[in-house]
Amino acid sequence: MILQRGSGNPHRATTLSALGAGSPTSFDQVLADATKDTTSLASLELSIGFTTGGGGEVPGLSQRDDVFLQGERNPVAAYRRLANVLGSGTMDPTADVGKFLSARRSLLDFLKEDVSTFRNRLGSEEKPKLDLYLQALRDLEGQLGDFDGDPAGALQCSNPTEPDTSADFIARVNDMPVVNRLFMDVMALSLACGVTRVASIMWGGGQSDEPVRFNDISMNNWHSVSHGNPATGPGEQMIRMHAYLSGEFVYFVEKLKSFPDADGKTVLDNSVVVWGTQCGTSTQTAYAAEDHDRHNTPIIVAGSCGGAFTTGKVIDCDNRNHNDLYLAIAHAFGLNIDSVGPESWNRGPLPGLA
């Protein structure tokens, strides 16, 4: 498969294209738009580490109209976000939940009034900014104590356990052993509990200039190492890193599998999980020979997406762009669209998945 990308700095372009697929609104957001009315959160974005690649930081994989949706980077904050929807939003066990919620509602009422007093004096270009601020406040209000069911069965949905406050920080790649499974739990719970239908996480990103030193991995700069010789030390480090990430992917997939869904299958059966990298396994002698080769990029898909896909096989994608995989997923999702991203990047839905 080719992880197709646009022009310019290849690190940045690939980060933009991983979910963006060449469009100013990323594919996950296309799915989110289709499902947003059925869930509390339209989508959930998480990120670990910082990535640049020219033009400043890329804060996550998702974009809407060329504007990034920032990924939550703090695992405890991500949990609290979930708790906001699933429970009262207060993590203080001694709090009077009724009073807490009523205070928050009064506050939101106040702020809506506060905005309306001057909104009409704003210029036409400024009004939408305040309208979206108001909309976000309304969404917050809508989320308060929103959850009143347990679609995934007797789960932790009504009372997710907050992680230890030692994880209350902005996570970098080197923190993954401490934080990543907390993030995975938040994602899995969000899907299993029906908080959202679309979730994404960025591990590192297209130019992760951070050190990674845990387990058997020792890199001063993940990105620099990824440019190194695949046949020697750098290649060995990349293999170890990807082996570690595979374990984390498996953890997430197993987690989804552990949740029964309403139809008697598992949440994994009714989902599709896509894991990709921008480092293709090219015929080049050094990764740097073509900067993060987009060709022969491995993409792993888990889950049968409600029965649309048959799992457990390897597909030769014949140099198709990743847009075709997304198009196949869109169809499995029930979205009747002809292309994902620029039309010229599509050949048609990727065959062989069913």
Place this chain on the structure above:
Amino acid sequence: MPNAAKSRMRGLQAGACLSLLALGCEGTLTGVGGEGYEPPPTSGTAAPGDATADMPVEAPLRRLTRAQYDNTVRDLLGIDSNPAQDFGHDEEGGGFASNYRAAVEPLQVEHYQRAAEALAEQALQNLTAIAPCAPPQGTEAACLDEFLRDFGTRAYRRPLTAAETESYEQLFATGKGDSGDFASGLSLVISTMLQSPHFLYRIELGDSTAAEKDALPLTSFELASRLSYFLQNTMPDKELLVAAQANELQTPEQIAEQARRLLENPNARDTFRSFHEQWVEVTALATLEKNADTYPEFGADLRTALQDEFRAFVDYVMLEGDARLETLLTADFTFASAPLYDLYGLDAPDGATADTLTRVTLPAGQRAGLFTLASVMAVHSHPDQTSPVIRGYIISDKLLCDLPPPPPPNLEIEIPELDPNLPTRERFEQHRADPTCSACHQKMDPIGFAFEHYDAIGRYRTMDAGSQVDASSEVVGTDQDGPVQDAVEMMSRLAQASEVRSCLATHWFRYAFGRPDKLGDAGTIAAALKGFAASDYRIPELLVALTTTKGFRYRLPIKLQ
């Protein structure tokens, strides 16, 4: 290549150009097809010095940056926990954090909510500090009234209206409930104020009663905020609010007096650091990594020392020194802590520690001011080698305001492999032979070659790959053109060039307004430049002059449709 033409026409964000140019043109074209990713359109860059009048300019609604949020809660509540460190990234405008265009994201609104609730709780742990009149000192009603008047004015950066005061009284009652105390009522009030758009946004509606044709004067309170966030990166202090209350922030003289006061105050440090760190893009220093084989000495200690040095240098030049552009660009001194003596080839004095910064004179003829600080050179290098392209780009962008056109799309890049027998200059000369790249690189690379005496961690070197470093270059396109032996000579020419003075004024304009400059801004920039020249190029006077322009004191009328 239709995309190339399109990209060029639409222009690119300054930041994006860096990557495209710095990395893009170092490589070879492979002609891989595919639609280009279209960057969002941005406005063109004005030619500074256009003979247009100083007039009101666009003033988009801005949301506080992370630094401004942290500084504001520090000054409002006395809490310096920097809660905005958890917030999402700031949107850039004209090369500086600004939040001027995109709407706030839902996740950020949740961050605001969490921060506000935590800050209110923290502030009320010391109730008498935030509300000295709290019962039993005073009655509840009188104290709430006083709190809304004093604290409310500081939080909203203008007095609350009667209707707002009444609404807050009701909110207080809700927060207090049947059984609560004064603090629980106040908690909801404070939490709400911290989530109000009047706190989070810099709302500039102007004084509609004094509207002129095509010009809407800002109110004194709005100007107090403009001055304060521009010159100290925080909320207005007491003197500014008093002056605003008396409506004494209207004439250029009144504003200049306040601007000078703010710039002489140590709190101006927040603005000077913020501007310079973003201007020369050393914000990347915090996470900078170098190749451990090539530069084993580069680690956390050196990074911290370089960060401290950069700030100390800027603090000194701008607040204690003469603050002249020439000093900023040619100073032969810096501020060293223990890890830096070796890097700069100096003998460490007895008792030097990592925490003590000492002013040192650098070895003769080796350094010239801000752009040759080791931190700046290290950031604008690759992990294992220097980058004449990036360095040339930075000088072109930051000092000459002369951005080369973006490179063609679909450009695959390849940083030249290190060669133990070939110096950087010769390795980079090769790709300039490629006609595709030479158009922009013949302009940028020679500027960058002047900095070849500084390796990828900013250490001075005389040899590169077994050869004498050749840092000779030429200043072109200015009124100070001529050959130079190295960066020191280059900076001493640039420090006198009118193009550089005008470029600095343009960057400060972008910082002040939080957006790229446009053609209509040229008159305001030119007016600021006049004040700069009159002070013999003292930078604070450039800023003072900017605050007295019509561009700063007015805004364009609000288009309701």
